[in-house]
Amino acid sequence: MRSAVRAVKRKVVDWRWEDPDAQASFAEIVGFPDARQTSEELDKIEALVGLRPSACVLDVGCGTGRHAIELARRGYQVVGIDVAARYLAEARAAAERGGLEVEFRLQRGADLDEENLYDFVLAFYHTLGFMSEEEIARHLGSIRAALKPSGEFLLVLAGPRLTEDVDTAPVKSWTERDGKFILVEKRIQDGFRNERTVVIDPDADLITEFVERQRAFALADVQRHLTEAGFRQVASLRDLEGHPATPSDFGIFLCRN
Numbered sequence: 001m002r003s004a005v006r007a008v009k010r011k012v013v014d015w016r017w018e019d020p021d022a023q024a025s026f027a028e029i030v031g032f033p034d035a036r037q038t039s040e041e042l043d044k045i046e047a048l049v050g051l052r053p054s055a056c057v058l059d060v061g062c063g064t065g066r067h068a069i070e071l072a073r074r075g076y077q078v079v080g081i082d083v084a085a086r087y088l089a090e091a092r093a094a095a096e097r098g099g100l101e102v103e104f105r106l107q108r109g110a111d112l113d114e115e116n117l118y119d120f121v122l123a124f125y126h127t128l129g130f131m132s133e134e135e136i137a138r139h140l141g142s143i144r145a146a147l148k149p150s151g152e153f154l155l156v157l158a159g160p161r162l163t164e165d166v167d168t169a170p171v172k173s174w175t176e177r178d179g180k181f182i183l184v185e186k187r188i189q190d191g192f193r194n195e196r197t198v199v200i201d202p203d204a205d206l207i208t209e210f211v212e213r214q215r216a217f218a219l220a221d222v223q224r225h226l227t228e229a230g231f232r233q234v235a236s237l238r239d240l241e242g243h244p245a246t247p248s249d250f251g252i253f254l255c256r257n
Contacts, residue, residue, distance in 0.1 A: 008205045015195075015212035016130060023086040025199065025210055029182060038066045042074070045122070048254065049152055051076070055119040058146060060109050061126050065091025065102065072100040079118075081107040110138035114146045121147060125158040128225075129193070129214035140229035144257060153231065153255040160193035160216035161251070179203060188216055219250045231255040 013021045033041075045051065053075030059068040062080030064087045072078045072095065080102060082088055088104050095102045109123075110131075121143050128136055143153055170187040181200040186193060195212040219236075226234045233256040 006205050008207060010207045010209070012209045012211060015197075015210045017127075018083045020086060021208070022210065023084045025197070025208075027086075029177070029197075029199075032064055032066060035066070035070070038070050041124070042067060042070050045154060049120060049154060051120055056117060058118045058121045058143075060121060060123040060143060062091060062104065063087045065094055065104060067122060067124055068102050068104070069095050069098060069100060072102045073098065079103045079105065081105045081109065081112075083108055108139070110135050110142055112142040112146050116146075116148050118146050119148055119151050121151065121153045123154070124156045126155060127159040127214065128157070128222075129159045129216065136225055137228065140225055140231075144230045144255075147257045149257055151257045153257075155222075155226070155253045155255065157217070157222065157251045157253075159214055160188055162188070162191065162216045162218040162221075166216075191216055222250070222253065226253060226255055231257065 011021070013019060013025075015022045015025075017023070051057075054077065056077045057068075057071055057079070059065075059071070059078060059080040062068045062082050063084065065080050068078045068080035068091065080088075080091060081104075082091075083106065085106055088106055091102070091104050095104070123143070128139075131139060147153060166188055168188050170185055172183075172185045174181065174183045176182070179202065181202075183198040183200075184195065185197075186195045188194075193212075193214050193216050195210075195214070197210040197212070199208045199210070200206075201208070223234055235254050236250050236252060
């Protein structure tokens with residue numbers, strides 16, 4: 001007697017932060033750092049920038065609100081924005097559980113309309129590679145306009161970078177997690193990172209393929225975008241440490257209005 005053949009469903013997702021499936025996949029496969037790491041990161045940020053409680057802070061791309069909530073706990077006035085509705089719902093719930101007041105908004109950085117309001121803007125593990133040149137200009141220009149004249153912007157980049165030693169060969173890996181098989185293939189080509197992630201879920205008879213195309217940035221690209229946005233001082237962390245940034249060593253930028 002033949003055994004029944006189960007139909008396997010297949011879904012293809014064009015990976016964008018706005019997509020609910022993409023948000024779920026990132027939370028499941030990558031995840032967010034815990035409270036201890038978040039606190040340590042903010043200790044370093046406070047020391048680097050000289051932040052003091054009661055300052056008005058904007059957290060751009062706040063995700064689940066881990067930095068925004070810890071900042072509020074330390075006495076800052078905080079607004080967090082993101083394009084991921086799922087993460088914002090988690091952020092609001094976490095702030096409520098902690099009895100903290102944080103304004104969370106479903107909003108793109110390019111759509112900010114405040115002017116001269118914030119003492120400090122944070123964009124931590126921030127991806128610019130899904131934006132067009134025009135949106136990057138609006139995004140960074142709106143952030144600069146939202147800062148007070150003496151305000152500072154800390155950009156910590158995530159995503160692919162074009163460095164002198166960048167490897168353009170395909171990179172493949174696979175892993176198993178919670179009964180699911182995850183296959184990943186990445187390659188930087190023509191200034192973009194093309195990534196394909198296949199998640200095989202035998203229990204659900206489902207194969208989900210995430211297709212991502214994200215622009216990779218060189219040091220000069222990031223510096224140009226920041227200066228064209230109107231920031232008068234753009235320093236990498238290496239600059240601040242007394243070691244000028246090189247095309248192969250960059251990712252953290254402190255910008256002053």
